[in-house]
Amino acid sequence: MLNYTLPLSLGILAGLLGFVVGMLLQQDSSYRSINKAISNDPYIYERRQQIYEATMFFSYSCSIDPPQRTPCAVSTLMKYGFPGLDDIHIYRNFVLSYDRRNRIAHWVCEHLARDKLDCDDPVVHKPSEFLVDTSIPLLFRASARDFYKSDWVGSQLASPLNYKCNAYDYFETYMLTNIVPVSRGLKTNVWSRLEQHVRQLAQQHGSVYVYTGPLFMPQRITFRNWAIKHQVIGVNTVAVPTHFFKVIIVENEENCDQLPYMEGYVVPNAELDKEIELSVFLSEIRDIEHFAGLKFFEGDRREYQNLIENVESRATLDT
Amino acid sequence: MLNYTLPLSLGILAGLLGFVVGMLLQQDSSYRSINKAISNDPYIYERRQQIYEATMFFSYSCSIDPPQRTPCAVSTLMKYGFPGLDDIHIYRNFVLSYDRRNRIAHWVCEHLARDKLDCDDPVVHKPSEFLVDTSIPLLFRASARDFYKSDWVGSQLASPLNYKCNAYDYFETYMLTNIVPVSRGLKTNVWSRLEQHVRQLAQQHGSVYVYTGPLFMPQRITFRNWAIKHQVIGVNTVAVPTHFFKVIIVENEENCDQLPYMEGYVVPNAELDKEIELSVFLSEIRDIEHFAGLKFFEGDRREYQNLIENVESRATLDT
Known part of the structure; x- marks a missing residue:
């Protein structure tokens, strides 16, 4: 009798041990593959919480995080969230949401860090023409030809x-x-x-996230009627925005627990007086959200009036 | 010596068996949870292939498919794909992509089946007012007030x-x-x-998928200049489309292997002559795709000229 008990209990014990190890290893292999998929695909990244919940049986995982794709990892660049989820494209240094109807971006998100802005020998060789992103279907691409002989010039967000x-x-x-x-x-x-101002903020504070994009603002037509009117150019009918926005998120180097400070700018897409102050273009981030249909991070959004005073006092101090 | 070999090999065998069973059970539990997540979330549904690949270690699964949510399951309604991926909302009988900038839908997809159109006692009690979808953030919602005292009336897609x-x-x-x-x-x-025409097609052919949505078409301003101009109404600046489209996919009941037949219509958002034939509004699905920034299924898209002849000959036969 004793002869059977030992091998039997040993067998059961080994079986149970194998069972748990098997489950753990399977979960671990899933975890690694999911993390790989997340770093390549913004939509899987956005839903990572649900996917982890669905696949992780144990809260414990024996895996360490896999090395992230350099230099761009969605999770680093998108620290303050996706303002919208339409047709996301990931590049090395920016993440972009593409508007297939207007054939321009909805928004572009960048991260500027002090150490990446400074270097001894800057490279400024411009490519001879714009580059085509083949991940956009041909039907929805703009082309360099669309900008020829128009009143507008192609410029980067x-x-x-x-x-x-x-x-x-x-x-x-x-x-x-x-x-x-x-x-x-x-x-x-x-x-x-304005772009120079963003770089200065990054130099001063170390780390700045910036969202840039087009706006289509309504104009008053008659007393009670408002309308949006914008040109389209070229055979691909590329939309010409009426305004552009920049939403800037400045991280506090000294106090990481503090909410980051935020500034919003709206600039009309027209020739402007050269002497005009940048602070004139400061605007409520809520207004940008309304007209762009985007949702930005809820950081330390200074009230409009305070913002202007703040920028003006900074300008006074600087001089 | 013999006394050790048996329990040892038994233990190893039991351990291995437990290991495999553990992995299978863990994978199975993941599979069920993922399928549940897929039926609720269009973005996870869109990326299901990548997620399955990441989590399924064995190609074999002991699970049967879980029962699908009735009556609407994303996979049934979206049989012919998502034309775009912006802010998807799933309802019982239609799937909708919401345009937060314009505060109207990009497109609505429905499936009409013959057996669901016929019934003995139709219900036609209209609700006293439009219903609010709280899954849209307040900032991006239209409200019934936006339509008051405007030249436009709120109508369903x-x-x-x-x-x-x-x-x-x-x-x-x-x-x-x-x-x-x-x-x-x-x-x-x-x-x-036009809506009646879609229902007739469903009655005739048994199963029809239809995508409906707004269009913003450019007008010529001067010889070389084109512009898009549309009104916005109410405090929420709801966009008034210049046109509407319908893309209809008619399934062939007799021959399921055949590509489904497709028709596209574009109708201007204006008062039109009552006597006008529907066939006048037939248009190339490619043009709808261009101006809406959407991509539809590549079915049997009849050429424009053939389409008109086809519809006309059908009309002649019907009379």
């Missing part, structure tokens, strides 16, 4: 000057998905000053 | 008359996400005839 330390990163901003029709007078003046 | 056999289904079409500003003259005449 994610500024190439943010990436002048790396030739490949610099080139990537010439992707046609990142290009919008911009008024010539705006591009060389107010818009480039 | 998914027609309530398709669901007059079930009071709950009928009510659901009064969701504000399904409502668009329509010209009064269009709603009562050409548009309702």
Whole structure:
């Protein structure tokens, strides 16, 4: 009798042990594969909580996080969330939501860090023409030809000057998905000053996230009637936005627990007076959300009036 | 020596068996949970292939498919794919992509089956007002007030008359996400005839899928300039489309292997002559795709000219 008890209990014990190890290993292999899928696919990333819940039987996992794709990982770039989920494309240094109807981006999200802005020998070789993103179906692509002989010039939403330390990163901003029709007078003046302002914030505070995109604002037609009117150019009918927005999220280096500070700018897509102050274009992030149909992070959004005072007092201090 | 071999090999065998059973059971539990998540979430549904690949270690699964949510299951309704992936909402009888910028739907997809259209006592109690979908953030919702005192009337994209056999289904079409500003003259005449045409196709052929949505078409301003101009109404600036489209997919009952036959219609959002033939509004599905920024199923898309001849000959036969 004793002869049977030992092998039997040993067998049951080994079986149970094997069972648990098997479940753990299967879960672990799933976990690794899911993490790989997440780092490549924004939609799986967005639903990661539900997918983890569905597949993780044990809350414990023996796996360490797999090394993330460099330099761009969705989770790093999208720390403050997706403003919208339409047709997301991931590049090395920015994430972009593409508007197939208007053939321009809905928004582009970038992360500027102080150490990536400074370098000894900047690379500024412009590619001879815009680059085509073949992941967009031909039917919904804009082409460089659409901009020929129009009153508008193709300009980047994610500024190439943010990436002048790396030739490949610099080139990537010439992707046609990142290009919008911009008024010539705006591009060389107010818009480039606004981009410079974002880089300055990154230099000062170390880490800045910025969302840039087009706006289509209504105009009053008669007393009670409002309408949106915007040009379309080229055979692909690329939409010319009436305005552009920038939503800037500035992280606090010293106090990470504090909510990041946020600024919103709205600039009309037209030639503007060169002397005009940037603070004139400050606007409520809620208004940008309303007209763009996007939802941004709920950070420390200073009230409009305070914002202007704040920027003005900073400007006074700087001089 | 012999005394150790038996319990040892028994233990190893039991351990291995337990290991495999453990892995299988864990995979099976994942599979069930994922399928549950898929039937509730369109984004997980869209990426189901990648998620299955990531989590299924064995190609064999001991699970049978779990019972699907009735009456609406994403997989049934979306048999011919998602034209776009922006902000998807699933209702009992239609799936809808919401345009947060314009506060109307991008498209609504329905499935009409012959047996669901016929019933003895139709229910046609209209709700006293439109229903609010609380899954849309307040900032991006239209409200019934937006339509007051405007030249436009709120009308359904998914027609309530398709669901007059079930009071709950009928009510659901009064969701504000399904409502668009329509010209009064269009709603009562050409548009309702087009909806009737879709129901007739379903009666004739048994099963019809239909995508309905708004279009914003450019007009010529000067010789080389084109622009899109559309009104916005109410405090929520709800966009008034310039046109509407319907893309109809008719399944062949007798020959399931054959590609389904497709028709596209584009109707201007204006009061139209009552006598006008529906065939006048037939248009290339490719043009609808271009202006809506959507991608439809590649079925048997008859060429424009053939389409008109075909519809005309059918009309002749019917009379």
